[in-house]
Amino acid sequence: MRVGIVGTGFMGRTHAAGWAATPAVIGGFVGKTAVSAAELAQQTNNRTYANFDEMLADVDAVDICAPTHLHHEMVLRAAAAGKHIVCEKPLARTLEQAQEMMAACEAAGVKLLVAHVVRFFPEYALAKQKVDAGEIGETAVIRLKRGAFQPKKAADNWFVDFEKSGGMMLDLMIHDFDYARWVAGDVIQVYAKNISGSQPDAAVDHGLAILTHQNGAISHVEGSWAYPPPLFRTRLEIAGDNGLIQFDSGQMMAVGIYLHQQVEDAPDVPLPGSPLSEDPYTTQIKAFYDYLVNDKAVRVTAVDGYKALQIALAAIQSAQTGQPVKIGEALS
Amino acid sequence: MKIGIMSFAHLHAEAYIGNLRAIPGVEMIGIADDNLERGQKFARRFDAHLFPSYEALLAEEPDGVLVCSENANHRSLVEMAAGAGVHVLCEKPLATTREDAQAIIAAGRSAGVILMTAFPMRFSAPLQQLKARLDAGDLGQVYCLNTTNQGQMPIAHRRWFVDKELAGGGTMMDHIVHLADIFNWFFGRDLDSVYAQSNHILHADAVDVETGGLIMLQYANGLFMTIDSSWSKPLNYPTWGGLTMELVTERGLTVVDAFSQNLNIYRQEPPANQWAYWGSDMNQAMIEEFVAAIREGRETAVTGEDGLFALEVVLAAYESAKTNQPAQLETGN
Numbered sequence: 001m002r003v004g005i006v007g008t009g010f011m012g013r014t015h016a017a018g019w020a021a022t023p024a025v026i027g028g029f030v031g032k033t034a035v036s037a038a039e040l041a042q043q044t045n046n047r048t049y050a051n052f053d054e055m056l057a058d059v060d061a062v063d064i065c066a067p068t069h070l071h072h073e074m075v076l077r078a079a080a081a082g083k084h085i086v087c088e089k090p091l092a093r094t095l096e097q098a099q100e101m102m103a104a105c106e107a108a109g110v111k112l113l114v115a116h117v118v119r120f121f122p123e124y125a126l127a128k129q130k131v132d133a134g135e136i137g138e139t140a141v142i143r144l145k146r147g148a149f150q151p152k153k154a155a156d157n158w159f160v161d162f163e164k165s166g167g168m169m170l171d172l173m174i175h176d177f178d179y180a181r182w183v184a185g186d187v188i189q190v191y192a193k194n195i196s197g198s199q200p201d202a203a204v205d206h207g208l209a210i211l212t213h214q215n216g217a218i219s220h221v222e223g224s225w226a227y228p229p230p231l232f233r234t235r236l237e238i239a240g241d242n243g244l245i246q247f248d249s250g251q252m253m254a255v256g257i258y259l260h261q262q263v264e265d266a267p268d269v270p271l272p273g274s275p276l277s278e279d280p281y282t283t284q285i286k287a288f289y290d291y292l293v294n295d296k297a298v299r300v301t302a303v304d305g306y307k308a309l310q311i312a313l314a315a316i317q318s319a320q321t322g323q324p325v326k327i328g329e330a331l332s
Numbered sequence: 333m334k335i336g337i338m339s340f341a342h343l344h345a346e347a348y349i350g351n352l353r354a355i356p357g358v359e360m361i362g363i364a365d366d367n368l369e370r371g372q373k374f375a376r377r378f379d380a381h382l383f384p385s386y387e388a389l390l391a392e393e394p395d396g397v398l399v400c401s402e403n404a405n406h407r408s409l410v411e412m413a414a415g416a417g418v419h420v421l422c423e424k425p426l427a428t429t430r431e432d433a434q435a436i437i438a439a440g441r442s443a444g445v446i447l448m449t450a451f452p453m454r455f456s457a458p459l460q461q462l463k464a465r466l467d468a469g470d471l472g473q474v475y476c477l478n479t480t481n482q483g484q485m486p487i488a489h490r491r492w493f494v495d496k497e498l499a500g501g502g503t504m505m506d507h508i509v510h511l512a513d514i515f516n517w518f519f520g521r522d523l524d525s526v527y528a529q530s531n532h533i534l535h536a537d538a539v540d541v542e543t544g545g546l547i548m549l550q551y552a553n554g555l556f557m558t559i560d561s562s563w564s565k566p567l568n569y570p571t572w573g574g575l576t577m578e579l580v581t582e583r584g585l586t587v588v589d590a591f592s593q594n595l596n597i598y599r600q601e602p603p604a605n606q607w608a609y610w611g612s613d614m615n616q617a618m619i620e621e622f623v624a625a626i627r628e629g630r631e632t633a634v635t636g637e638d639g640l641f642a643l644e645v646v647l648a649a650y651e652s653a654k655t656n657q658p659a660q661l662e663t664g665n
Binding site: 138139140141143145147189191193195198199202204206208210212216217218219220222224226227228231237239240241243244322323324 | 473475476478480525527529530531532533534535536543544545546548550554555556557558560562564565566569580582584585656657658
């Protein structure tokens with residue numbers, strides 16, 4: 001299988017390393033600028049394509065690591081060209097876009113995957129496995145945190161453009177919306193607030209959301225683009241009627257390195273990083289490869305991506321209106 | 333100064349009796365309890381005089397009493413004590429209904445006695461340090477808080493803690509008030525709305541009150557915060573629970589774990605792991621404030637109105653959990 005990677009920012013580079021660990025052949029890259037693509041292509045001994053169409057003509061699958069607002073058009077074009085698709089999260093900027101993308105892939109008979117990588121992080125995967133094994137009984141209250149600083153970009157920082165990224169709740173909190181749903185099932189009501197709603201002039205954003213699951217469980221989800229760089233913390237807590245699972249990246253630290261450094265030394269995008277023999281992003285890409293090539297079951301589907309999008313958009317709407325938002329009929 | 337304790341229904345009385353005895357010039361005159369067996373048990377355990385009735389205790393003309401009854405019985409005991417002209421420190425929550433809380437405040441006011449609500453977190457050294465930093469402006473504008481007051485399901489401590497009538501509810505009645513009072517202390521009472529979702533999955537077979545609760549509060553100035561009030565600490569957790577706050581402010585992040593002053597102890601035999609607390613005793617500081625206010629003839633740092641405000645937040649949370657809509661607060665001021 002030949003795969004082409006769209007986007008040569010942080011995620012494009014990370015996914016390229018993942019594909020390099022599979023039997024797939026990286027056909028090459030398309031970047032926003034020829035320079036960025038050429039640089040990455042050189043590092044990975046690959047070529048660059050002049051444009052997306054040239055890539056589509058050369059590969060079996062595309063991996064879309066482009067900004068969120070571009071997912072829709074790219075997926076439609078890739079589906080029309082009959083290519084399998086891996087799409088970064090969030091699946092799309094709007095539900096209508098996501099529906100159209102999923103319908104187009106189904107009609108074209110191509111596979112669509114969405115990269116909710118948290119499901120491949122070993123601490124999150126193990127917690128889910130323990131819950132499924134019944135080790136803490138029935139899930140009652142879930143608490144999830146993902147806190148960092150606002151992503152930086154040398155130019156054109158689409159992350160901070162709400163129309164393009166959907167803001168912190170869609171870009172960052174969607175990880176934990178997806179995880180909460182993975183653990184406790186479908187969500188029926190969302191209530192959320194964020195700083196960008198309550199203090200529009202603030203330079204940072206931070207959100208708190210309360211999810212009500214269909215089975216009665218409740219989840220508290222916290223996301224932040226408000227921490228001082230380079231602080232990045234994730235935390236999970238799952239309380240069941242027979243026990244409690246806790247993980248805190250601030251306490252579980254296999255290696256701690258504290259250097260005299262400037263804030264500018266912080267990476268553009270915070271990367272979770274407990275030392276592991278295999279990067280979870282690579283674990284994810286390997287699973288995607290097995291699904292695309294060998295039809296092996298995969299732990300996150302486009303429908304999951306769609307439902308995570310539903311929750312995130314509901315949270316944004318709740319933060320804007322001050323009212324709880326009910327989740328619409330599940331897409332079957 | 334003479335102080336007595338009315339009812340040992342609340343386990344905090346077990347700490348307060350020692351706190352009273354540690355204050356120079358204070359005579360702990362004894363205890364009374366409408367549950368004779370309970371009164372005898374604790375009188376014996378703490379080597380305290382047991383009065384045959386509340387009336388008999390009040391007939392000794394104490395300067396003040398601590399009311400540590402079941403939540404729903406606070407009103408009758410406070411009215412009785414205030415009617416006798418005795419200053420009152422009442423356990424939290426002040427009452428289980430707005431009507432009772434207002435009657436308690438009115439009783440104190442008409443008798444001209446001190447009415448203090450027992451909110452010990454006001455006397456927590458870590459929280460006092462945070463309050464000082466906030467007041468000094470060190471943290472900049474506060475945008476939002478993520479807070480928890482989780483604990484073990486308290487049936488093992490006192491069965492009435494999980495009785496809807498006597499306690500007034502479950503985990504939301506038990507655990508919202510402390511944080512609601514901290515918000516009142518830090519940010520005032522100009523609260524707009526309260527949203528809450530609760531459930532009954534943890535200990536579902538053991539109790540019939542809610543055991544899980546997540547609450548979101550919205551202040552008029554845009555400040556918002558969540559509370560996790562769940563009884564989600566397993567019964568073999570190394571400690572009873574805890575109170576945490578994470579504040580996101582203009583200047584960054586402030587993390588508070590108010591009871592994180594412990595030794596971690598591991599043993600070969602159960603309990604295998606326990607946390608031994610070495611932090612400052614906030615109950616002692618709270619009881620000393622009550623005694624000092626009586627001596628100095630002044631209001632206490634925490635009043636009956638503060639108790640009513642915290643109860644209003646709880647009642648709004650129950651209303652919201654029932655309607656699934658945010659409840660507007662009636663008494664923003």
